[in-house]
Amino acid sequence: MPIKVLLVEDSPGDVRLTQEVLRRTNNSIHLLVASDGVEAMALLRNEKGNMLAPRPDLILLDLNLPKMDGRELLALIKADASLKTIPTVILTTSDLEEDVAKSYQLHANCYLSKPVQLDKFEGLVKSINDFWLTEVRLPQQGAVA
Amino acid sequence: MSVIGGEGMPIEVLLVEDSPGDVRLTKEAFRDANRSIHLHVAFDGVEAMAFLRREGVHAHAPRPDLILLDLNLPKMDGREVLAHIKEDDSLKTIPTVILTTSSAEADIVKSYQLQANCYLTKPVQLDAFESLVKSINDFWLTKVKLPQQESKP
Numbered sequence: 001m002p003i004k005v006l007l008v009e010d011s012p013g014d015v016r017l018t019q020e021v022l023r024r025t026n027n028s029i030h031l032l033v034a035s036d037g038v039e040a041m042a043l044l045r046n047e048k049g050n051m052l053a054p055r056p057d058l059i060l061l062d063l064n065l066p067k068m069d070g071r072e073l074l075a076l077i078k079a080d081a082s083l084k085t086i087p088t089v090i091l092t093t094s095d096l097e098e099d100v101a102k103s104y105q106l107h108a109n110c111y112l113s114k115p116v117q118l119d120k121f122e123g124l125v126k127s128i129n130d131f132w133l134t135e136v137r138l139p140q141q142g143a144v145a
Numbered sequence: 146m147s148v149i150g151g152e153g154m155p156i157e158v159l160l161v162e163d164s165p166g167d168v169r170l171t172k173e174a175f176r177d178a179n180r181s182i183h184l185h186v187a188f189d190g191v192e193a194m195a196f197l198r199r200e201g202v203h204a205h206a207p208r209p210d211l212i213l214l215d216l217n218l219p220k221m222d223g224r225e226v227l228a229h230i231k232e233d234d235s236l237k238t239i240p241t242v243i244l245t246t247s248s249a250e251a252d253i254v255k256s257y258q259l260q261a262n263c264y265l266t267k268p269v270q271l272d273a274f275e276s277l278v279k280s281i282n283d284f285w286l287t288k289v290k291l292p293q294q295e296s297k298p
Binding site for chain 2: 084097132139
């Protein structure tokens with residue numbers, strides 16, 4: 001059973017880095033990428049009836065996104081009975097206290113600030129795998145109220 | 146501007162756990178992992194809520210930076226404590242990690258529905274338990290950005 005991770009990220013460099021680190025760390029991961037909030041929401045709501053876009057086990061969410069920003073997407077996810085149980089990890093360049101506080105108020109599962117240095121960024125992505133995809137019990141697919 | 150766990154700043158962790166053996170194990174594992182942690186223990190759900198609401202003997206309790214919450218507790222169970230925390234505007238931003246023996250899918254789903262930040266099943270073996278506590282420390286208390294303490298009203 002592959003683990004499905006949705007990465008919502010508009011920076012191609014960060015997408016590529018994240019993909020590479022996750023692939024190296026855990027070859028059970030099936031990584032889906034959305035580059036803006038609108039695309040992410042369409043994927044999550046399976047609006048196109050796309051059988052290849054299954055519900056993710058984990059969402060990694062940047063805050064500053066085009067079209068619909070990550071804060072708005074987070075609010076929509078956590079207000080949706082069928083989506084809110086998907087652990088949503090904020091992974092963003094912002095380390096502003098107001099962004100941190102707001103994210104937790106909107107029920108982000110946790111908040112991570114992207115390091116600038118490459119090796120630290122890789123270390124952080126690896127730790128996301130080591131904690132969320134190895135230690136944490138994730139809700140099963142389809143087990144919704 | 147205070148940095149959680151920075152020089153002279155302890156990290157306040159509330160452990161809600163009724164098993165004395167698990168309390169002791171957790172205390173020791175945290176002490177080994179991170180000397181900046183102040184671990185507070187509530188043995189049932191009622192005491193946990195009194196601590197969080199700073200009631201009675203807990204009038205001067207610090208606000209936790211992280212809550213570790215067992216599900217099966219006397220007086221008020223962990224599911225109810227979780228619901229209270231996540232419905233309370235002044236408490237809901239505190240990351241609340243379920244740390245329980247249950248691996249029942251119903252408990253996992255329910256916890257995430259109630260907005261638990263994550264769900265961990267306690268291993269039976271001692272070394273695996275210690276390793277899990279270390280993982281909690283490494284991820285939540287060194288990598289995650291935790292919300293800053295609000296100033297007291």
